[in-house]
Amino acid sequence: MSDVLLEVNGLKKYFPIKTGLFSKTVGNVKAVDDVTFKIKRGETLGLVGESGCGKTTVGRALLRLIEPTAGEVIFDGKNITNMPLKELKQYRKQMQIIFQDPYSSLNPRITVGGMLTEILKFHEIAEGDAAEKRVEQLLDTVGLRKIYARRYPHEFSGGQRQRIGIARALSVEPKFIVCDEPVSALDVSIQSQIINLLQDLQKDFDITYLFISHDLSVVEHISDRVCVMYLGQLVEMADSKELYKNPKHPYTQALLSAVPVPDPKNKSKRIILTGDVPSPANVPTGCYFHPRCPKVFGDCPVIHPVLGGNEEHKQSCLLYPESYPKSIKAA
Amino acid sequence: MEQKEIIKRETDYTESNGLTKSQLESQKEVGVSYWSLVKHQFRKNKLAMISMYIVIFLVFLAVTADFLANSKPLYAVYKGETYFPVIKDYLNSTGISKWSSDMINANWKELDNQGKLESVIWTPVPYGSREIDLVNSLSPPQGDHYLGTDGIGRDLMAGLIHGSRVSLSVGFIAAGIALIIGICLGSIAGFYGGKIDLLIMRFVEIMVTLPTFFLIITIVAIYGSSIWYIMAAIGFTSWTGDAKLIRGEVLKVRNMEYITAANSIGLPNRQIIFRHVIPNAIAPVLVSGAFAIAGAILTEAALSFLGFGVSATTVTWGSLLNEARGASSAWWLAIFPGFMIFIAVVTYNLIGEGLRDALDPRLRD
Numbered sequence: 001m002s003d004v005l006l007e008v009n010g011l012k013k014y015f016p017i018k019t020g021l022f023s024k025t026v027g028n029v030k031a032v033d034d035v036t037f038k039i040k041r042g043e044t045l046g047l048v049g050e051s052g053c054g055k056t057t058v059g060r061a062l063l064r065l066i067e068p069t070a071g072e073v074i075f076d077g078k079n080i081t082n083m084p085l086k087e088l089k090q091y092r093k094q095m096q097i098i099f100q101d102p103y104s105s106l107n108p109r110i111t112v113g114g115m116l117t118e119i120l121k122f123h124e125i126a127e128g129d130a131a132e133k134r135v136e137q138l139l140d141t142v143g144l145r146k147i148y149a150r151r152y153p154h155e156f157s158g159g160q161r162q163r164i165g166i167a168r169a170l171s172v173e174p175k176f177i178v179c180d181e182p183v184s185a186l187d188v189s190i191q192s193q194i195i196n197l198l199q200d201l202q203k204d205f206d207i208t209y210l211f212i213s214h215d216l217s218v219v220e221h222i223s224d225r226v227c228v229m230y231l232g233q234l235v236e237m238a239d240s241k242e243l244y245k246n247p248k249h250p251y252t253q254a255l256l257s258a259v260p261v262p263d264p265k266n267k268s269k270r271i272i273l274t275g276d277v278p279s280p281a282n283v284p285t286g287c288y289f290h291p292r293c294p295k296v297f298g299d300c301p302v303i304h305p306v307l308g309g310n311e312e313h314k315q316s317c318l319l320y321p322e323s324y325p326k327s328i329k330a331a
Numbered sequence: 332m333e334q335k336e337i338i339k340r341e342t343d344y345t346e347s348n349g350l351t352k353s354q355l356e357s358q359k360e361v362g363v364s365y366w367s368l369v370k371h372q373f374r375k376n377k378l379a380m381i382s383m384y385i386v387i388f389l390v391f392l393a394v395t396a397d398f399l400a401n402s403k404p405l406y407a408v409y410k411g412e413t414y415f416p417v418i419k420d421y422l423n424s425t426g427i428s429k430w431s432s433d434m435i436n437a438n439w440k441e442l443d444n445q446g447k448l449e450s451v452i453w454t455p456v457p458y459g460s461r462e463i464d465l466v467n468s469l470s471p472p473q474g475d476h477y478l479g480t481d482g483i484g485r486d487l488m489a490g491l492i493h494g495s496r497v498s499l500s501v502g503f504i505a506a507g508i509a510l511i512i513g514i515c516l517g518s519i520a521g522f523y524g525g526k527i528d529l530l531i532m533r534f535v536e537i538m539v540t541l542p543t544f545f546l547i548i549t550i551v552a553i554y555g556s557s558i559w560y561i562m563a564a565i566g567f568t569s570w571t572g573d574a575k576l577i578r579g580e581v582l583k584v585r586n587m588e589y590i591t592a593a594n595s596i597g598l599p600n601r602q603i604i605f606r607h608v609i610p611n612a613i614a615p616v617l618v619s620g621a622f623a624i625a626g627a628i629l630t631e632a633a634l635s636f637l638g639f640g641v642s643a644t645t646v647t648w649g650s651l652l653n654e655a656r657g658a659s660s661a662w663w664l665a666i667f668p669g670f671m672i673f674i675a676v677v678t679y680n681l682i683g684e685g686l687r688d689a690l691d692p693r694l695r696d
Contacts, residue, residue: 065594085597092597105588109610111362118606119596151362168592 002077005176005208006039006062011071013054013061017281029281031057033232034071036307039176044202044209046223046240048216048255050277054232055212056100059178062210063095064088076175093123096169100181102161106153112139112164113149119171138167142197159190166197176208183218195222216259220244228252231288232280238313248315250295287318295319303328369614372689379685382678389675393496397421400489402459403439408449417454458486460493460646469661479663481654487663490646491671497647498628498675501562505627508566510620513573514609520574521581521612522604532578535571543568543630551639558641561634565627573616573623580612587611614690621683625676632672648672 012035014028032054039045049055061068064080072081080091099105107115113135120131136146142163153161162182169177179198183191199222201207213219219226219240226243228236228251236249247253254271261268275292278284284291290300299318307314308322316323373379392399403416416439422428440457442448457475458464464484472479478487520531547564554560584590585608593603634640635649643650648668655664 060591063595065591089597092595095595097592097595099588099592101588105592107589107593107607107611109365110606111364118598122596122598122602152364154365155362165592168596172596 003040004038005041005076006210007074008038008058008062009036009072009074011035011058011061011073012069013057013066014069027281029279030232030283031280032061032068033280033283035229035232035234037227037234037237039208039210041175042202042206042208043224044211044222046219046226047210047212047229048214048219048226049229051214052277052280053229054280055214055229056180057232058229059097059180059210059212063097063178065097093172094175095178096172096174096176097178097180098162098165098169098182101185102158102165103185105165106161108153111150111152112167116149116168116171119168123172125172134171138171141170141201142167143193158186159193162186162190162194163197166194166201170201170205173205174207176210179209179211179213181213182211184213184215191218198222216255228255231278231283233288233316234307235289235317236313236315237307238315242313246313248309248313248320249289249317250293250319251289252315254294287316289317369686369689373685376685376688378681379688382681382685385674385678386682389495389499389678392492393499396493396496399454400456400458400460400486400492401454402457402462404443404448404451404453404457406450406452407439407443408451409442409447411449456486456488456492458489460485460489461644462486462489469658471661472663478667479661481651481661481664482658485646487651487667490651491648491667494646494648494651494668495671495675497558497641497645498631498672501558501565501631502624502628502675502679504562505565505569505630506620506623508563509570509623510573510616511570512567513570514577514613514616516570517574517577517616518581518604518609518612521578522585522600522608524582528578531574535574538568538571541568544633547630547634548639551634556640556642558645561631561640562627565630569623569626573619576619577609577612577616580615581608584608584611615687618683618687618690621679621686625679625683628672628675628679648675 011032012030013032014030016025017027017029018024019026035054035058037045047055047058057066060066062073064073068081072079074080075091075095078091080088083091106112110118113132116135116138117131120126120134125131126134132149135149139146139148144160144163144167148156148160148164153164156164162185165182182198183194186194195218198209202209209222211219211222223240226238226240227234228243228249230251236243236247236252238248243252244256247256250271254273257268257271271294273292273294278288278291284301286299286301286303287293287305290296293300297318303318303324305316305318305323306325307316308324309315309320318324397417397420398405401417403420405415405417407414407416414434419428419430423430439448439451443451443453456477462485464480464486466484467476467480468482468484470476470480470484476486476488478491480486481490516531516535520528543565546568547561550560550564590603590607593607598607631640631647632649632652635647636653638650638653640649641647648671651668652665652672655661655668658664
């Protein structure tokens with residue numbers, strides 16, 4: 001058994017832009033553009049970036065909730081990218097997702113118990129009394145009372161709903177869970193409860209997480225490794241401690257400088273990015289970040305950097321010679 | 332372990348959902364479903380509740396019509412034998428029993444008038460809807476004829492009671508057919524989208540252009556008049572609004588995260604549509620269903636009024652109203668059937684409106 005649970009190679013998701021009477025495709029929104037990474041068993045990989053940079057699309061494409069345009073997803077040694085839906089069913093059991101918005105992620109017409117029982121029955125995990133017991137057990141695991149099984153989602157608070165969402169993901173006993181901004185819709189006090197719950201579950205059930213968030217401090221707390229995304233591409237990938245101590249890409253540096261530090265005496269200089277995020281339908285030439293980069297120089301608008309560096313810390317920025325594409329390096 | 336205890340402790344509180352404290356306490360064990368909230372909200376609307384009771388009363392009239400207005404008595408003793416003629420008629424129609432040969436053409440009224448019945452209990456309105464009494468034609472409301480009679484002496488009260496059967500069944504069945512077709516096609520169009528959606532919606536647009544009224548008149552002209560043709564014709568032409576409505580709702584619901592969640596579990600599309608999509612998309616369609624019942628009743632009344640509707644022997648509110656055309660002095664023939672149609676249409680509209688308000692989350696306090 002290899003220690004890599006999930007491998008993503010060259011994942012792309014383009015959304016075609018259609019106009020006119022005959023829906024002619026006039027361009028593509030490159031939501032995810034050539035993303036490659038690996039997740040080891042039992043680790044938490046953080047994925048951070050601005051709104052609209054394609055974080056969520058990565059999470060959904062690798063679960064095949066959105067069909068990727070290109071690239072492959074290898075889960076536990078098996079390529080699931082082109083797998084027929086029937087075969088995919090058993091992989092659905094192993095990969096789950098926790099959603100951002102606890103208010104729209106639960107069906108308002110079904111009780112919590114009804115929802116969980118449906119899943120248990122469908123995947124032939126438990127039925128009848130056994131299912132009822134399992135539901136109680138699941139609710140207990142996520143810190144909710146057993147009697148809540150008979151209640152409807154609108155009777156719960158945001159934090160409780162997020163716990164129910166976690167119980168749903170856990171119900172099929174998955175190996176891997178995509179946490180798609182699971183705490184960004186919650187109060188800060190509830191956020192820490194949910195984060196702690198996720199960490200405990202990881203220890204107890206040996207689950208691997210892909211933790212998507214725009215909140216850098218949350219990601220620092222929970223992740224073993226962190227990927228930074230910008231305009232559909234990974235710009236930096238490093239071990240969590242290394243990244244926060246020694247960010248290499250100017251975009252990461254700008255992001256980290258924006259994290260508030262609870263110390264009034266600390267007056268570190270914030271790097272203010274100018275301009276808006278370019279449209280993913282019409283990306284800049286060369287390095288995607290160059291129009292906003294404070295350290296831009298001659299090569300930036302011309303050469304598109306690649307993710308380079310050692311295993312512990314990779315970045316795609318032309319300030320570092322290892323990020324030049326091979327063909328240009330040779331020249 | 333200590334950390335775990337902290338997580339397990341309940342720190343979140345249930346939101347109140349606009350229910351009073353005592354209600355909240357009483358539902359600790361079992362959750363309050365969406366529909367019980369809607370019911371609670373609907374009950375607060377007095378006009379809608381009154382309409383609801385009127386509809387229940389009309390349904391009661393329709394179901395028990397034979398026991399309320401009949402040319403035969405409920406109970407009679409004749410030549411030492413006890414008869415229940417109304418019930419006996421029901422049994423005969425199912426083939427369980429038969430009238431004996433001497434009783435088959437018995438005129439109970441004549442027997443009663445001649446004093447031959449030892450004991451008798453008549454229905455509240457002692458006339459059948461088709462009982463012709465030429466002597467008492469165009470009689471104003473008086474005596475036994477509580478609401479008067481029409482041009483061939485049929486009792487108006489009996490006609491209204493029996494006519495409610497036709498009106499209500501046309502309303503329910505036509506609206507039911509329309510709802511079923513509309514929900515099926517609309518949800519398929521909305522859920523799958525793309526080419527399927529395009530095809531179904533163009534089909535809807537073609538159907539919209541068909542004039543219901545003239546279609547029914549054509550059907551009646553070709554196949555003869557029958558209540559079933561009318562129900563089917565109204566049902567098969569009026570589903571387009573429901574289909575468009577549910578398509579829009581499904582488009583909205585389809586993008587909710589709980590549908591993505593159901594997909595991530597791997598549930599088949601059929602289960603997702605019927606268990607997760609339709610229950611969340613159906614509410615506005617039910618409102619339009621209530622309005623559709625009113626519309627169908629009105630269409631049937633209009634057809635019968637024009638004489639295109641049901642066969643001449645069937646009494647409906649519309650056909651009674653038709654009688655008023657030939658007898659302009661007989662005000663009762665216009666007022667009472669017209670009032671019944673008015674009441675039925677208004678109550679269904681009020682129920683529809685009450686439902687719409689009850690389903691609107693913004694109006695919930």
